[in-house]
Amino acid sequence: MAPKRQRQPHSAEFFGPQRDHWWNRDHLxxxxxxxGLESVRSALDVGCGVGHWGRLVATVLPDEATITGIDREPAWVRAASELATRSSLGDRFRYQEGIAEALEFADGGxxxxxxxxxxxxxxxxxxxxREMLRVCRPGGVILVAEPNNRASLLVDTSVNAGAPVEDLLERxxxxxxxERGKAALGEGHNSIGDLLPGYLAEEGVENVQTFISxxxxxxxxxxxxEGQALRxxxxxxxxxxxxxxxxxxARRFFTAGGGGEDEFDLAWGRRQEENRAAARxxxxGTFHTAGGTILYVIGGRKPTGAGPPARA
Ligand SMILES: C[S@@+](CC[C@H](N)C(=O)[O-])C[C@H]1O[C@@H](n2cnc3c(N)ncnc32)[C@H](O)[C@@H]1O
Incomplete structure (x- = not known):
């Protein structure tokens, strides 16, 4: 019997150094x-992982602002705390386990x-x-950075430019x-960024603004x-x-999205061929691409009055 692979904490495959290069500091x-983040004194980083986003956001907040991070993975909470201590940031950052859908904080904190x-x-x-809004003070800011992950599939590289239209469509x-299968399994919509300005507005967030990194x-x-990390x-x-x-x-998601088991092996083989061609x-030293991505940052203010508008 094949040895059972140990479960990796959520998103482990995405926490490499390339993650530090998603934002230009001056743009942030x-x-x-x-x-208007100059008045922020307390921030909550929901689903903080090992703290990439929280540490980055902290660089554009006043020095006295404290950042609390929560994550449902104990391994990430430990790693984020250790990183903060090692970087002498322990005073500003505090990490604890938590669930995004049921935050263990009082209203408006x-x-x-x-x-x-x-x-x-x-x-x-x-x-x-809704939970993020509950713990945000009236007049405070909610800010979400979320992508459309499928958009970058349409960006040419020196390796795939000019490939047959059918190949691009297959990919x-x-x-x-x-993506559909992942959502159907209740593991999230990988390109949800497109819909979030509307969701925030529907939850009563005021002055919703949307930008792209x-x-x-x-x-x-x-x-x-920086390129070396991505390379x-x-x-x-x-x-x-x-x-x-x-x-x-990928197989779980593909089949849950309506793809056939037999189809998967062929399609996965093609993805691996593409990966190998890019790696070669x-x-x-001949690979190049402008590498367009859509990483939105969307935010607005929690109203100072009553909660979200009543739904008909
Ligand atoms: C892709 S990572 C992003 C980490 C971090 N925000 C960053 O940008 O580096 C997603 C993180 O959200 C956490 N997460 C996912 N669903 C969660 C939930 N329902 N409650 C709390 N944490 C969650 C995962 O454990 C993981 O650390």
Whole structure:
């Protein structure tokens, strides 16, 4: 019998150093100014993981602002706490276990409630948004950074540019089938970002504003220090035969999305061929792409009056 693979904590495959390069600091500072974050003294980072987003957001908050992070994975809470202590940030950051849909905080306790790539994993993003709003003070800010993950599949690279239209459609069909399956299994909608401005407005958030990170995942030889992290991540995917997800997860999502078992093996083989072609070109130093992505940051203010509008 094959040895049972140990369960990795949620999102383990996404916590590499490439995650530190999703935002330009000056753009984040501009976003902070647009949302008036200069008055924030307490922030909550929901689904904090090992703290990438919270640490980044902290750089555009006043020095005296404290950041509390919650995550349902004990391993991430430990890792985030250790990282904060090691970086002498222990005074500003506090991490604890928690569930986004049932936050263990009193109403209205935080000036800013935020998350990054968490709503894409939620069974009900609206339930998480409501909870985030509950713990946000009236007049405080809710800010969510969430992607449309499928958009980047349409971006050309030096390796796939000019491929037959059918190949591109097959790739998109595979991704969409997996995306639908993941949602059907209650593991979240990977491109939920498109819908979130509307969800926030429907939950009564005022002055909803939507922006996109002005940073792409560009890979241009000789790649530079940031490019190296993304280059290494892409090569690792080819070596480990993953595609963002492991083969097992992709198979679960694909079949739950209506794809056939037999179809999966063929489609997965194609993804691996694509990965290997990209990895070979990266190793030769010939791979390049502008690497367009859609990572939204969407936010607004919790009303100072009564709660969300009544639904008819
Ligand atoms: C993709 S990671 C994002 C981590 C972090 N926000 C960042 O941007 O680096 C998603 C995180 O959300 C956590 N998570 C997912 N669903 C959750 C829930 N319902 N309650 C609390 N944490 C959750 C996962 O454990 C994981 O650490």
């Amino acid at each position: 500072a501009l976003i902070a100014a647009r949302f 935080f000036d800013l409630v935020t998350c990054q790539t968490v709503l894409i994993h939620a069974v009900s993003p609206r339930a998480v948004i 998109l069909r595979f991704a969409l089938t997996c 002005d940073k792409t995942e560009a890979l241009v030889p000789p790649y530079g220090s 290494a991540y892409t090569i690792k995917q080819a070596e480990e035969e993953t595609w963002g997800w492991s083969r097992e997860d 070109a990266l190793e030769r």
